[in-house]
Amino acid sequence: MNIKKILSILSMLYSLVTSASYLHLVEREENQESLKKIILPPKESNTYDEWQSGVYSKLHKEGKITLKKAVASYLNKRYYHEKIKFTPKKEEDGFFNLFNSQQTMTFDTHLGRSKICDLEIKAIKRQDGSIYIIGNDQNFHTYEYIPSKWPSLELSRKRVIENIKEKFHSDFRIKVKDKCYLSESKELKPVWIFSIHLNGLPYEYYADDNRLYKKERKFFHLDGVTGKTQVYEENSTDSNLVEYDIQLDGDGTLKNSFFETFTNPTSKYGHERAYSKDHSFIYTPSDTEFNEVSVFTHANNMLSYFKSIGYVWAETNNIILNIYAPSRGSNGRNNALYVPSNESFNGKTSINIGDGDGHDLQNLLTDTDVVSHEFGHHVQYRTLKTASGESLILHEGIADFFAFAKTDDACLGESICPEGSDSCFLISECLRTADNNLRLNDSDYSSMTPHHKSQLLSGMLWDLKADLDLNYLAKLTQKSIDFLIVDSGFYHFILALMTADEYLGQGMNSCKIYDAAINRGFGTMLENLDCKEVSQWPEDQETTENLRDEDEKEALKKNEATCGSISKINKLPFTFILFSLLFPFLLILCYQSFGVAYSRRT
Ligand SMILES: [Zn+2]
Structure with a gap:
């Protein structure tokens, strides 16, 4: 076989061998002055033909050295830097031939005692005994300077x-x-x-x-991809849109292991789902898809936030983000709900969000606080499952607090209150706020709806920000959820915060939590509690109204798919009954999270 023929076969092979390009290093020049300079030129020049007639090839063919040694010596001699060494990779590193043959040899490149990252050279023996060499040249350049000192x-x-x-x-x-x-x-x-x-x-x-x-x-997955989305970081009062990388299943829609969108395409205010073959969901606020992308992105961001403060995702199914969700009343557009088990989605959990009619509420789909709040219900639902009495107020207050903590801003839904709408606690500003002076059983508190009452709890937590790091406070609050039961109320929650602090802060903040509770009017409830003597905590100070016998608790637990027992409907606040009567199927909907628009009408 003449050289020309070999070259033509090799050039064909070259095009076949993945995307790796041949590695070409410049030969040692005579009288080389500076050995610090490494020059790795473009790939036009060839080396393998020379190998064919080279001395090492000859030595190997004569059986005088192993092929591996032959190639290593060849590379070391030919590519000239004093410090660069080509060393065969060991089989125990996992770089063995799949077919257990001796057809390839892989080499690492060392500079002094350290490797050049990811530079790899492979010599491949063809059937006729000839060798060709491939490498990933990684845009090698002229290295004038090689630092010797390693960074800290x-x-x-x-x-x-x-x-x-x-x-x-x-x-x-x-x-x-x-x-x-x-x-x-x-x-x-x-x-x-x-x-x-x-x-x-x-x-x-x-x-x-x-x-x-x-x-x-360092992993491969079947068909998962990284998609791109673009949203307001928090809401439409932000001047800039922000791009995010989000893991997606890869079917061209907004779906991953945690969330999946549903956009009610057949309902009056619904739309088709966004689709992108290349998983790029970059839209501007005037595109209808922007709403869907916003809810999906903000939900994923909120999950990441919860994980950062200790949440462990253990759900079997992803959560349906059911947007433009139809419900009646005020066009059915001014609400958001957390539905632990939604029959419309085969019992999967859903977060239903309307788009806001622009009159009572607006921007519900683009404001991060809305989905953050609903996801906050989901996190609490591991233990606290009751949507009435103190439990409901607690649920709402904690869900709000997490939304506040994530953005470090005590205003819920900065962008969702239209000018002149009285749906919001702070007119035209915030649906609710933790920046308040509410006290338990004060007259203004007592006259409020449960959703507004919840500001007492979020406010108490927000007060603690003066003494505690916000991230710690959020961790503490999330940890405290572990210490609640299905229908816990305020007293359990204060105990739970102090217990969580024992685990996370050695109980150092017990008295701060205690004081914050006293300041918000929980004094009577805490009469027998000494924050300095945690071992002396009384067992339970819960009001009898919140205590149930064990059988009923057990029944409630079993009934979690419908999030509370139907019998409890009697105890639901009137707003909820009204809501339920209008929509019998909504008996399964536990949390009327943005129910202000409704409560206003009662
Ligand atoms: Zn809510």
């Missing part, structure tokens, strides 16, 4: 942590994995590689003390 590990780790916290509101684990030289902007940068465990999946991050250079997923 601690500062590099700090850069990675900052980046993760900025992008994800999730807990994560970080471990140092390795270090290597990264080819970046015509330089070899010494970087640290960190293994990250985030949202249950592994990643690798490459960083130095200055910045993060790259991150890689």
Whole structure:
């Protein structure tokens, strides 16, 4: 076989061998002055033909050295930097041939004692004994300067942590994995590689003390993709739109393991679902899809936030984001509901949100607080499942607090109150607010609807912000949910906060929580409680109205699919009965979250 023929076969092979390009390094020149300079030129020049007639090939064919050694010596001699060494990868590293043959040899590239990140060279033996070499040249450049000092590990780790916290509101684990030289902007940068465990999946991050250079997923999934969305970060009072990367199932719609949209295409105010073949959901506020994209993105962001303060997703199904959800009254557009088990969606959980008629309420689909609040109900529903009495007020107050904590803003639904509408507690400003002076059993409190009363609880939590870090406070509140029962009320909640603080803060903040509760008028309830002597806590101070016998509690638990027992409808506030009577099927709808528009009419 002559050289020309080999070359033509090789060039054909070249085009077949993945996207990896041939690695070409410049030969050592005679009288080379600076050994610090590495030049890796474009791929036009060839080397494999020379290998064919090369001395190492000959030595190997004569059985004098192994093929592996032959190729390593060849590479080391031919590509000239004093510090660059090509070393065969060991089979125990997992780089063995699938067919257990000796047809390929893979080489790492070391500079001094450290690897060049991800640079790999592979020599492939063809059937006729000839060798060709491929490599990923990664835009190699001329390296004039090779730093010898490694960046601070601690500062590099700090850069990675900052980046993760900025992008994800999730807990994560970080471990140092390795270090290597990264080819970046015509330089070899010494970087640290960190293994990250985030949202249950592994990643690798490459960083130095200055910045993060790259991150890689260390997993493959069947058909999941990263989609792009564009929304207001919080609401339409934001001047800029923000883009987000969101994991999607990859069917071209807004669907992932956590949420899925439903847009009521056949109803009067509904629309077709957004579809994007390349998973890019970049719309502007004038596009109808913008609403759907906003709810989906904000729901995912809220989930990330909850995860960052300790929430563990354990749901079997994703949650349906049922938007333009029809309900009657005021065109059925001015409400948002959390439905633990929605028969319309085979018993899946749904969050139903109307778009707002623009008169009573508006922008319900683009304001992050709305879906944040509803998802807050979902988080609490693990333990607290009752939608009446103190439990309802508590549910609403905690759901509001989480929405406030995420945005560090005590106004719920900044953009949803139309000019002149009296649907909002603060006219034209906030549906509800934690920035208030409500006290238990004060006359203005007593005359309020449960939704407005809930501001007492969110307000008490917000008061604690003066003494506690907001992130800690949010963690504490979420942890406290574990210490509630199906129909807990205020007293249980205050005890739960103090118990959560024992776990998360060694009980250091017990008296702060106690004082905050006293300031909001819970004094009578807490008479026998000493915040300094936690071991002396009385067992229960709940008002008898909130205590049920064990049988009834058990029945309530079993009935969780319908979120409370039908018998309890008698105890529901009138607004809820009105709502339920209008729509018998809504007996299953537990939380009339944006019920202000309705309560106003009662
Ligand atoms: Zn609510």
